Amino acid sequence: MSTDTHPGPSGGTGxxxxxxxxxxxxxxxxxxxxxxxxxxIAAALCWQSLRAAFGLGRGAKAKIVPVITFVIxxxxxxxxxxxxxxxxxxxRVFDYDxxxxxxxxxxxxxxxxxxxxxxxxxxxxxxxxxxxxxxxIRRRDYPxxxxxxxxxxxxxxxxxxxxxxxxxxxxxxxxxxxxxxxTRALVPGLLVGLMWSVLLAAIGLALxxxxxxxxxxxxxxxxxxxxxxxxxxxxxxxxxxPVRPGPVPAGPGxxxxxxxxxxxxxxxxxxxxxxxxxxxxxxxxxxxxGIVARPGGYGIAYGVMLLVFLGVSLAALxxxxxxxxxx
Amino acid sequence: xxxDQAALAGTRPGEPEPGPVIATTALxxxxxxxxxxxxxxxxxxxxxxxxxxxxxGAGKSTLIKVLLGLxxxxxxxxxxxxxxxxxxxxxxxxxxxxxxxxxxLPPDVTATEFVTHMAxxxxxxxxxxxxxxxxxxxxxxxxxxxxxxxxTYSTGMKxxxxxxxxxxxxxxxxxxxxxxxxxxxxxxxAMLDLIARIGGEFGISVVVSSHLLGEIEQIxxxxxxxxxxxxxxxxxxxxxxxxxxxxxxxxxxxxDLLAAELARRGLRPVAHERExxxxxxxxxxxxxxxxxxxxxxxxxxRMEQRRHRVEEIFRSDGRAADVD
Numbered sequence: 345m346s347t348d349t350h351p352g353p354s355g356g357t358g359x360x361x362x363x364x365x366x367x368x369x370x371x372x373x374x375x376x377x378x379x380x381x382x383x384x385i386a387a388a389l390c391w392q393s394l395r396a397a398f399g400l401g402r403g404a405k406a407k408i409v410p411v412i413t414f415v416i417x418x419x420x421x422x423x424x425x426x427x428x429x430x431x432x433x434x435x436r437v438f439d440y441d442x443x444x445x446x447x448x449x450x451x452x453x454x455x456x457x458x459x460x461x462x463x464x465x466x467x468x469x470x471x472x473x474x475x476x477x478x479x480x481i482r483r484r485d486y487p488x489x490x491x492x493x494x495x496x497x498x499x500x501x502x503x504x505x506x507x508x509x510x511x512x513x514x515x516x517x518x519x520x521x522x523x524x525x526x527t528r529a530l531v532p533g534l535l536v537g538l539m540w541s542v543l544l545a546a547i548g549l550a551l552x553x554x555x556x557x558x559x560x561x562x563x564x565x566x567x568x569x570x571x572x573x574x575x576x577x578x579x580x581x582x583x584x585x586p587v588r589p590g591p592v593p594a595g596p597g598x599x600x601x602x603x604x605x606x607x608x609x610x611x612x613x614x615x616x617x618x619x620x621x622x623x624x625x626x627x628x629x630x631x632x633x634g635i636v637a638r639p640g641g642y643g644i645a646y647g648v649m650l651l652v653f654l655g656v657s658l659a660a661l662x663x664x665x666x667x668x669x670x671x
Numbered sequence: 672x673x674x675d676q677a678a679l680a681g682t683r684p685g686e687p688e689p690g691p692v693i694a695t696t697a698l699x700x701x702x703x704x705x706x707x708x709x710x711x712x713x714x715x716x717x718x719x720x721x722x723x724x725x726x727x728g729a730g731k732s733t734l735i736k737v738l739l740g741l742x743x744x745x746x747x748x749x750x751x752x753x754x755x756x757x758x759x760x761x762x763x764x765x766x767x768x769x770x771x772x773x774x775x776l777p778p779d780v781t782a783t784e785f786v787t788h789m790a791x792x793x794x795x796x797x798x799x800x801x802x803x804x805x806x807x808x809x810x811x812x813x814x815x816x817x818x819x820x821x822x823t824y825s826t827g828m829k830x831x832x833x834x835x836x837x838x839x840x841x842x843x844x845x846x847x848x849x850x851x852x853x854x855x856x857x858x859x860x861a862m863l864d865l866i867a868r869i870g871g872e873f874g875i876s877v878v879v880s881s882h883l884l885g886e887i888e889q890i891x892x893x894x895x896x897x898x899x900x901x902x903x904x905x906x907x908x909x910x911x912x913x914x915x916x917x918x919x920x921x922x923x924x925x926x927d928l929l930a931a932e933l934a935r936r937g938l939r940p941v942a943h944e945r946e947x948x949x950x951x952x953x954x955x956x957x958x959x960x961x962x963x964x965x966x967x968x969x970x971x972x973r974m975e976q977r978r979h980r981v982e983e984i985f986r987s988d989g990r991a992a993d994v995d
Contacts, residue, residue: 372810372873375803375841379794382761388791403779470777475836478739478769479792480761 386485389476393493397459398500409458413451417505420444425512436513436526440506440533441630448502449618449635452544453569455501460548461561463490468556473665487549487665491658494549498541506533536625543650546657547617553664572616579612580619580636610642614649624650690753691715692844692876693738697747700733700900708733710900711747716878720870722891723880730900731880732772735846738878739769752843765794768837768875772848775833778822782808782832785821786839793840800839807835810873811865827858834865838875845869847879851886863890919946920960921973932963951976 380388392401398414399407424437438444467473476486510530514523551564583606613619613636622635627643639646693716700709708730725731736742738751740760749756751763777785783804790800790807808817811831816824821832830850837845850866851859867890870877881887888894896903920940922929930947933940936959940947949956957974964971 372869372875373806375795375799377799378796379765380796381794385792385794388797392788392791401780401784466777471771471773471775472777474741474771475769475775475789476792477741478764478767478771479789479840480765480794481792482761 382481382485385479385481386489389481389486389489390493390496393463393490394496396462397494397497399462406462409454413455414501414504417448417451417501418508420447421505421508421512424509425515428513428516432516436509438509439631440509440530441536441625442634443502443506443509443533445622445635448540449573452498452501452540453566453573456498456544456548456569457562457565459497460494460545460552460565461558463494464549464553465556465558465561468553469558471556483666484662487553487661491545491549491661494545495541498545498548499537502540503534503537506530506537532630536621536630539624539650540621543617543621543654543657546654546661550657550660550664553661569617573618576612576614576616576619576636579615580609583608583612605637607642609637610639610645613637613639613642614645617653620646620649620653691717693749693751693878695734695737695747695749698734698737698744698749699746700730700737700742701745708900709737709744712897712900712902713747714895714902714905716876716895717893718876719892720866720877720879720890722884722887722894723878723897724884724887724894725880725882725897725903727882729882729898731882731897732848733900734897735769735848735878735880738846739764739767765840766843768840768842768845770833770837770845770847770850772852772880774829776821776829779820781819782813782817782821782824782835786817786832786836789836790839795840803839803841804835807838808832810838810869811835812861826853827855827861830854830858830862831865834862838869842875845875845877847877849880849882851881851883859886863887866890917976918949918951918956918960919943919973919975920949920964920971921946922964923970923972925967925969928967929963929969932967933960936963946973 395401396406398410399405420438420443427437428435467476473486477483507530510526510533514526517523517526547568548565551568552561554564555561610623613623619636623639623643623646626632626634626636626638627646632638693714695712695714698709698712699707701707710730712730712734723731723734733742737744737749738756740756740763743757752766754763756763780788786804786808787800790803791797795803805817808814808831811834813828813831813835816828821829824832830853834847834850837847847866851862854862863886866877866879869875870890870892879887879891884894884896893905895905920929926942926945926947930940930942933947933949938949938956938959940949942948949960951957960974
């Protein structure tokens with residue numbers, strides 16, 4: 345192979361022999377450096393996808409939804425910090441594990457509906473997948489990297505505001521025992537965020553990868569998440585209506601005691617991933633009121649449903665990429 | 672670097688391979704029960720530029736995908752760079768660049784970003800990936816344009832980006848599936864020159880598929896012709912080109928008269944659809960045809976040196992073969 349650097353007429357300027365002739369032809373240079381394996385390649389794909397989930401490395405338009413959702417998500421934490429500072433009380437305005445449930449549902453819904461297609465539908469649409477599969481990664485490495493990236497993205501969206509809530513609170517706290525108490529309350533709150541991320545990222549990517557057309561991709565996520573969420577809410581309200589007179593202000597089950605909740609209300613809570621997540625949270629000892637009534641004996645059903653949602657979503661996501669055509 | 676050292680180092684790019692770059696043995700691939708894409712194909716491909724010619728649907732793309740380990744052979748086997756396509760697919764893909772036939776570029780990133788990312792996906796670390804992306808894009812002739820989004824590119828520029836991403840991983844072998852598809856004549860020539868340079872100066876073995884023999888015969892050292900998944904012919908380039916030097920003559924009327932006249936002048940015309948095909952033996956042939964048409968006073972519609980489509984050249988019992 346030729347690596348000739350055309351010694352030619354580099355004279356004249358003479359001062360810097362390198363700068364004279366580099367541009368036109370240094371010939372082909374082979375790469376002799378280290379090469380990373382499958383794992384590191386998948387990690388690189390994961391990192392690139394994580395950045396893409398927040399519109400980094402893309403145009404300004406791609407950053408609109410991630411930035412807006414993140415700012416909205418942080419608002420309660422900021423409100424909390426201001427409120428505590430002004431009132432000089434040491435009581436948090438929001439719990440770590442519930443944060444602001446309804447806000448969190450709507451914001452994650454928007455984020456997932458817009459950003460999950462960004463991670464998977466784009467590559468399907470531009471038919472870039474054969475290029476990935478012609479490289480030294482395996483078929484399943486691609487969805488695995490995308491899933492890991494989206495879990496981290498959702499985790500950042502959900503748990504960074506929770507951390508801000510914690511920081512805003514302990515800034516006004518002066519005794520070590522109170523800081524310890526806050527920290528102990530924080531950890532389950534962060535774990536709830538992880539649970540949300542693991543499940544919602546799987547559902548979001550599985551739905552977003554059904555089609556390369558962005559509109560269909562966004563639509564399937566929105567329709568599934570919003571429809572099941574609305575359905576679970578409406579049905580729960582209907583069956584709870586006889587128990588408590590008047591309109592329900594916050595959410596279904598808010599301030600409704602466990603004893604008064606009919607069994608059907610618990611079952612309707614199994615329809616939506618969000619109500620399932622909240623049921624599991626309370627079953628595992630989280631604070632109430634939450635989105636759904638305290639599940640009590642139905643806790644195990646919520647737990648099973650969570651695993652079903654997760655299992656089906658991941659199976660669908662990975663199946664999508666074993667069947668995708670390389671042509 | 673001597674050949675011995677190359678053999679020891681094993682993975683030095685650009686050095687001649689000790690054995691065949693690609694070898695298939697009775698390679699068969701079926702889709703479903705009935706469709707046979709590759710049928711008992713046995714070929715060996717050496718270093719250099721190898722043309723893979725066949726009509727659309729002849730099995731070219733299927734062969735490339737089997738070689739990359741993306742499709743499993745139904746029976747038979749194949750090896751690339753001495754590695755088995757079923758058991759060592761990842762190692763093969765680590766040393767092979769692939770340029771698909773279809774569009775495969777995201778429109779909303781710059782060529783630099785895209786090729787850098789694809790270099791990383793080939794296992795090149797971040798800093799080196801940037802350098803290789805810049806170099807690959809320069810080799811394919813994209814300079815300032817590389818900072819523009821790919822969506823704004825012409826077809827020719829997109830083909831270059833597709834080639835650059837295949838080159839970015841510093842492969843020992845490039846598999847190019849119909850790289851000239853959709854290009855205008857000037858773009859085709861530029862792409863072919865580029866491939867010739869990669870195969871020659873860069874020292875990377877290249878397999879380039881095309882349904883137009885006349886097009887790739889200019890740059891290939893070897894040719895493999897397949898049809899219906901079967902090997903039609905594998906040979907060095909010279910034996911192919913002789914067969915494809917053909918002059919096509921079309922007259923509005925009196926084709927029979929012309930055929931007789933040409934035969935009288937020592938040419939052996941072959942009727943093909945509305946044309947007469949005549950083997951070219953230099954300027955004499957053109958003169959003879961011109962004179963024959965003029966003498967007979969026939970309305971000459973067309974006279975051109977034919978770039979044969981593969982099926983005409985290789986149809987084993989075809990009329991074009993009689994031209995020889």
